[in-house]
Amino acid sequence: MSIPAERIxxxxxxxxxxxxxxxxxxxxRYVRLARRIAERNRLSLPTRLDRFTCDACDAYLIPGRNARVRTQSGHxxxxxxxxAQKRYPY
Incomplete structure (x- = not known):
């Protein structure tokens, strides 16, 4: 694993x-740093970071605390x- 990937x-x-x-x-702040490192080194974000961060405000989402989780027609x-909303198929 590369150094930037380990840092992310x-x-x-x-x-x-x-x-x-x-x-x-x-x-x-940690989310913003991880995104900048990924962009600079042309890496994709780990799924855990990509799915549980808000693209609009860079908040780390914790269901029930600062995020609401619902299912809607296969998503x-x-x-x-x-x-802001994010949708993922299941």
């Missing part, structure tokens, strides 16, 4: 831990507290 994985873990501890500002719909 570490930032993903840190963002998850910060969001669990209600440090949303710190989790948002999972994640709604952030800012109002």
């Amino acid at each position: 994985e570490r930032l993903t873990d840190l963002a998850h831990a910060a969001a669990k501890a209600d440090r949303m500002d710190r989790a948002r 999972v719909v994640l709604t952030c507290s800012c109002g």
Whole structure:
């Protein structure tokens, strides 16, 4: 695994831990750093980071705390507290 990929994985873990501890500002910073590293090195984000972050406000989404999860005609719909939605097939 390359150094940028390892750094992105570490930032993903840190963002998850910060969001669990209600440090949303710190989790948002980790998400932004991970996205910048991925863009700079032309890497894709891990699925865990890609699916559980808001594209609009960079928040790390935790269902029930700052995100709402619903199913709708074969899709999972994640709604952030800012109002942005993400859809994934299941």
